[in-house]
Amino acid sequence: MSLDKQMIKLSKGDGSAFESIYKKTKKAVYYTALSILKDRSLAEDIMQTTYLKVIKNAGVYREGTDAASWIKRICRNEALNLRKKRGHETYIDERQNEGVFGAEQTDDYGLLIDLARRILPQDEFEVLILVAAAGYKRREVAELMNIPLSTVTYKLNCATGKMIKALQE
Numbered sequence: 706m707s708l709d710k711q712m713i714k715l716s717k718g719d720g721s722a723f724e725s726i727y728k729k730t731k732k733a734v735y736y737t738a739l740s741i742l743k744d745r746s747l748a749e750d751i752m753q754t755t756y757l758k759v760i761k762n763a764g765v766y767r768e769g770t771d772a773a774s775w776i777k778r779i780c781r782n783e784a785l786n787l788r789k790k791r792g793h794e795t796y797i798d799e800r801q802n803e804g805v806f807g808a809e810q811t812d813d814y815g816l817l818i819d820l821a822r823r824i825l826p827q828d829e830f831e832v833l834i835l836v837a838a839a840g841y842k843r844r845e846v847a848e849l850m851n852i853p854l855s856t857v858t859y860k861l862n863c864a865t866g867k868m869i870k871a872l873q874e
Contacts, residue, residue, distance in 0.1 A: 708772040716763040727756060730773055734780045736839030737849075740831040741784035743822045745815075751787060755780040777849060821864070824871050829864040836861055 708729050714722035734755055738748035758779050766775060818838070821830055835841045835849070836857075843861065847854040 712766045712772040713768050716766050723760060730776050733777055733839050736834055737777050737780045738784045740834035742788055751780060751784045754783050820871060821868060824867055825864050829860045832857055832860040833864040
C-alpha cells in the first residue's frame with residue numbers, strides 16, 4: 706500500500722497504518738534531521754517529535770499530497786527550530802571524551818559523518834548527507850532545500866571532492 710494511502714488511513718484514526726509509515730520514512734527523517742543538527746542524539750529526538758506531530762496532525766494531511774515530503778518538511782522545520790533554540794550551545798565530540806560518554810568505539814560510517822561535519826560547510830554537509838546517506842535524489846534535495854538542482858549538484862561535487870581529499874590525507 707502506498708504511503709499516501711497509509712496517511713489517509715492514519716488520518717481516519719487507523720493507528721495500524723503508523724508502523725508502515727514509520728518503516729518507509731524513518732531513514733529519510735533521521736538523515737534530514739542529522740544533516741541540519743549534526744548530532745545523532747538530537748536527530749533521534751527530532752525523529753520522535755516528527756512522528757508525534759505526524760500522528761497528531763494526520764487529520765490535516767490532504768490526500769494526493771506527497772506524504773514523504775510532508776513528513777520530511779515537518780522534520781526539517783522541527784530540526785531548524787531546535788538548531789535556532791540551541792544556537793548558543795557548544796557541542797562536544799564524544800570520541801574525545803570516551804570516558805564521559807561511555808563510548809569505546811565509533812563505527813566507520815559514523816567516523817565519515819563526523820569527518821564531513823568537521824570539514825564541510827553546513828550547506829555542503831546537508832546536501833552530502835541527504836544524497837549519500839539518506840538516499841535522496843538531487844532533484845528531491847533541491848525541492849527540500851528550495852535551491853536549484855544545479856546548486857545541489859555543485860555542492861555535492863564540492864563536498865565529495867573535499868571528503869576524498871581529506872580521506873587521502
